[in-house]
Amino acid sequence: MNGHLEDSSRRQQRWMSWVYGGILLGLLNTFAIATYGALGVSRNYAVADGWLSGLLGLDFASTNSYMSGIPSAIDWLFMVSVGMVIGGFLATVIKGKLNVRSVPRLWVSRFGDSKPKRFAAAFAGGFLLLFGARLAGGCTSGLVLSGIAQLALAGFIFAIAIMASGIVTARFLYRRQSS
Amino acid sequence: MIAPLAIAAQAGIVGGTDARAVIIGLLTGIAFGAILQRTGASSYHMIVNMLRLKDLTIMKLLFLGIAVGSVGMYVVNAVGVAHIGIAPVYLLGIAAGGLVFGVGWALAGYCPGTALVAMSEGKADAAITVLGGLAGAATLAVSWDYLKPVLVDPLNYGGKSLNDVLGVNPLPVALVLAAVLIAFVIYLDRIDSRPERQAGKRLDPTAHLEL
Numbered sequence: 001m002n003g004h005l006e007d008s009s010r011r012q013q014r015w016m017s018w019v020y021g022g023i024l025l026g027l028l029n030t031f032a033i034a035t036y037g038a039l040g041v042s043r044n045y046a047v048a049d050g051w052l053s054g055l056l057g058l059d060f061a062s063t064n065s066y067m068s069g070i071p072s073a074i075d076w077l078f079m080v081s082v083g084m085v086i087g088g089f090l091a092t093v094i095k096g097k098l099n100v101r102s103v104p105r106l107w108v109s110r111f112g113d114s115k116p117k118r119f120a121a122a123f124a125g126g127f128l129l130l131f132g133a134r135l136a137g138g139c140t141s142g143l144v145l146s147g148i149a150q151l152a153l154a155g156f157i158f159a160i161a162i163m164a165s166g167i168v169t170a171r172f173l174y175r176r177q178s179s
Numbered sequence: 180m181i182a183p184l185a186i187a188a189q190a191g192i193v194g195g196t197d198a199r200a201v202i203i204g205l206l207t208g209i210a211f212g213a214i215l216q217r218t219g220a221s222s223y224h225m226i227v228n229m230l231r232l233k234d235l236t237i238m239k240l241l242f243l244g245i246a247v248g249s250v251g252m253y254v255v256n257a258v259g260v261a262h263i264g265i266a267p268v269y270l271l272g273i274a275a276g277g278l279v280f281g282v283g284w285a286l287a288g289y290c291p292g293t294a295l296v297a298m299s300e301g302k303a304d305a306a307i308t309v310l311g312g313l314a315g316a317a318t319l320a321v322s323w324d325y326l327k328p329v330l331v332d333p334l335n336y337g338g339k340s341l342n343d344v345l346g347v348n349p350l351p352v353a354l355v356l357a358a359v360l361i362a363f364v365i366y367l368d369r370i371d372s373r374p375e376r377q378a379g380k381r382l383d384p385t386a387h388l389e390l
Contacts, residue, residue, distance in 0.1 A: 015217065015218060015219050016214070016217035016218045017218075018218055018236050018237075018239045018240040018243065019243065021214055021217065021218035021220075021240050021243075021244075022239065022240045022241075022242070022243025022244045022246075022247060022364075023243065023244075023247050024210075024214050025211075025214055025240070025243075025244030025247070025248065026243070026244045026245070026246065026247020026248035026249075026250075026251055027247060027248075027251060028207065028210050028211060028214065029244070029247075029248035029251065029252065030247075030248055030251025030252055030254075030255055031207065032207055033248075033251075033252045033255060033256075033261045033262050033263065034255045034259070034260070034261060034262075035203050035207070035262070036200060036203065036204065036262055037262040037264055038252075038262070038263075038264065039207070039211060041291045041292035041295065042291045042312075042316070045291065045312045045313055045315075045316040046316045046317075046319075046320060048313060049313055049316050049317045049320065052313070053317075060317075060320075064320050064321065064323070065323055065324055066319065066320040066321075066323035066324075067320050070320075074201065075200060075204070076197075076200040076201070076203065076204035077204065078204070079200070079201050079202075079203075079204030079205045079207075079208060080204045080205075080207050080208035080211060081208060081292075081295060082204075082205060082208060083204065083205040083206065083207060083208020083209040083210075083211065083212060084208045084209075084211050084212035084215070084292060084295050084296055084299075085208075085212060085295050085296070085298065085299040086205070086208070086209050086212065086299070087208060087209035087210060087211060087212025087213040087214075087216070087296070087299075088212035088213065088215065088216040088221060088295070088296030088297070088298075088299035088300055089212075089299040089300070090209065090212075090213060091212065091213035091216040091217050092216055092299070092300045092301070095217070098300060098301035099300045099301050099302055100301035100302075100303075101301070101302060101303070102302075102303040102304055103304065104223035104224060104227075104288060104302075104304065105224070106223060106224045106227060106228070107223065107288070118304050119303075119304060119307045121286050121287070122286075122287050122288075122304040122305070122307040122308045122311065123307050123308070123310060123311035123314075124283070124286055124287075124311060125282075125283040125284070125285075125286030125287025125288070125289070125308055125311060126283065126287050126289075126294060126307065126308035126309060126310065126311025126312040126313075126314075126315060127283065127311040127312065127314050127315035127318070128279050128280065128282050128283025128286065128287075128311075128315060129280055129283035129284060129287060129289075129290060129291055129294075129308070129311075129312055129315060130283075130291060130311070130312035130313070130314075130315035130316040130319070131276075131279055131283075131315035131316070131318055131319045132275075132276040132277065132278070132279030132280030132281075132282075132283060132315075133276065133280055133291055133316075134276070134315075134316050134319040134320070135272050135275060135276035135279065135319055135326065135330065135331075136272060136273045136275075136276025136277055136280065137266050137267060137269075137272075137273065137276070138266055139280070139290055139291045139292065140241070140284075140290040140291070140292065140293075141290075141291070141292045142266070143266060143273075144241065144245070145241060145244055145245060145248065146248070147266050148245045148249070148356075149244075149245045149248035149249040149252055149353075150249070150252060150263055150264070150265060150266075150340065151249065151253075151265075151340040151341040151342055151349055151352055151353065151356065152265045152266045152268075152338070152339075152340050152341075153268045153336075153339045153340065153341060153344065154265075154266040154267060154268045154269075154273055154339075155266065156341075157268070157270065157273045157274060157277070158273050158276070158277045158280075159277075160277070161273065161274050161276075161277025161278050161280070161281065162277045162278075162280050162281040162284060163281070164278070164281065165277065165278040165279075165280070165281025165282055165285075166230045166280075166281035166282075166284040166285045167230050167231075167232065167281075167285075168281075169230070169281060169282045169284075169285035169286065170227055170230030170231045170285035171230075171231055171232075173285060173286070174227070174231055179233075
């Protein structure tokens with residue numbers, strides 16, 4: 001993993017600076033609001049759940065009260081999430097090669113290289129992310145990036161809550177580690 | 180391309196969809212995903228180190244994005260049609276949801292959108308996070324009838340924005356917010372640039388791309 005050949009190929013994949021990235025994200029959200037609406041992601045997990053239950057032959061989407069507020073057809077916002085997967089893939093392969101790996105190096109340095117352990121945390125993390133986001137009505141995209149930009153009070157409250165609990169949790173998880 | 184479309188048609192999810200919305204949404208998402216990937220926002224390393232307050236890059240990216248977006252959106256709103264949609268305020272549900280979300284954020288090292296992008300980069304743990312997300316959203320849907328009367332209905336003020344509360348036009352509020360956020364981002368960048376925080380961080384400026 002640490003061969004010089006890989007290092008030189010990776011060196012081509014330089015980061016875009018957060019300054020350009022932040023300006024581009026703001027302009028993209030402006031474009032989004034001028035065309036269809038603000039950027040958001042978390043709702044689409046519920047949309048996908050509705051389809052999955054349909055494919056499995058369950059009546060979940062039509063009988064559940066929460067799902068009655070979730071669209072059942074592809075719409076603009078769902079295509080944004082489809083595009084994110086394509087855009088992330090294209091940006092990765094155009095600039096280098098896919099970052100195929102199971103356990104992040106920082107995680108290895110603290111918790112070891114066990115795949116089941118990392119996957120359990122990744123699954124639990126995803127579960128809490130979407131349970132919380134759907135309860136609050138949005139995620140980092142819909143309530144923070146777009147919500148605060150639209151001056152929604154809900155966005156400010158959500159941002160304070162996620163930063164507070166995210167910082168406490170991350171510092172707790174890495175409490176014995178300085179770097 | 181054909182197989183997913185056939186499955187989609189079978190599931191009844193392509194009927195009556197506006198083609199222009201589909202194409203613009205797709206292009207918007209491609210740009211969104213590419214920006215998140217190129218800035219390192221889909222990196223476990225970058226997200227967890229932001230939450231550990233070791234490297235504030237993602238926080239700076241997010242706050243600058245909000246600042247530019249806020250002014251952009253309300254300029255569009257002032258000169259033409261903006262599809263503004265103010266999220267409802269329900270203190271208990273948003274605070275509880277946010278606290279739960281934050282724990283998941285630190286555990287997964289991704290948020291719902293960056294997990295999708297990281298998955299597309301080939302990161303298997305991000306794909307697992309997406310699966311966990313599908314389970315979490317389904318669980319919330321199943322428990323909605325129990326949670327709504329306790330966390331969503333009380334202290335629910337509907338869609339309220341900062342300018343509603345202040346009783347002023349949104350554009351000046353957006354400009355002030357942008358100025359405050361940019362000042363804060365400059366302050367964060369000064370903290371991030373301190374020599375002791377640089378030690379070990381920039382030895383290999385691309386190392387965290389795979390992380």
